[in-house]
């Protein structure tokens with residue numbers, strides 16, 4: 001006989017521990033409890049989703065979304081790669097972010113647009129399944145913790161290779177790609193590190209589980225080149241900021257030992273912002289603390305995101 005069992009916490013009715021308030025769900029705002037999907041959703045079984053991580057910052061003129069149009073463009077590019085026609089325009093999806101901020105009266109927040117294949121049929125082919133979309137927002141502070149920000153993050157190179165280009169589309173921010181990230185993050189965190197560093201199949205630095213990499217030697221800033229990694233919007237912003245600071249920026253491939261011996265290392269990402277790295281694989285980077293120039297770049301980045309640097313004003317979209 002089948003028994004009725006109580007569903008585990010964090011599994012139904014939007015009960016996830018995340019407080020997202022009103023969520024934009026397929027065209028309108030609904031309370032979190034109502035923004036739910038079927039267990040027979042294609043994306044849940046096969047990872048057929050694409051998403052973005054976007055941040056809104058508190059400014060003198062209220063909440064402003066950083067590089068919203070660029071994030072929405074990447075979301076649509078990811079969907080294009082996965083052959084998912086999004087049933088909304090880019091303007092509608094961008095607008096949904098602003099609706100979520102206003103509906104929840106957020107001063108600042110992390111925003112997560114997600115597009116996924118629903119549950120028309122199961123079986124690997126996603127093409128018969130409808131494409132659904134949502135945008136949720138919640139308050140999210142320091143990604144790798146306050147301590148990692150202040151002291152610099154401690155990293156471990158993980159045994160997981162970053163997605164080879166012939167196996168997964170690393171330039172798409174696809175849900176399925178994050179199984180690779182999740183495996184690496186679990187190992188790094190279980191081993192007592194803040195974050196995992198992933199190499200590509202040839203042993204070159206690819207990226208973190210959710211960040212791009214930079215290193216600094218003699219006032220030259222080296223950005224790990226776009227190979228198999230997700231080409232970060234923060235990476236792009238930071239390259240511009242560094243150039244504006246008068247620093248030379250070189251895009252390069254690099255091996256682990258080049259990071260070990262660099263004067264400074266830092267990571268970039270929407271969630272991680274600019275996070276200095278103080279240790280990789282038990283080797284101290286520089287003096288083993290957050291690098292001075294990395295912290296200066298971080299400061300400039302936060303000035304840009306919060307509307308305090310007028311030259312980057314065009315990167316902001318105000319919610320009100």
Ligand code: PPE
Nearest residue numbers: 053209210211212230232233234269270271
């Ligand atoms: N690489 C990966 C694998 C990645 O996930 C991110 C963002 C980046 C690089 C940097 O991209 P950008 O945000 O455009 O600068 N990771 C997002 C998801 C993090 C998560 O934990 O989820 C983010 O930072 O929002």
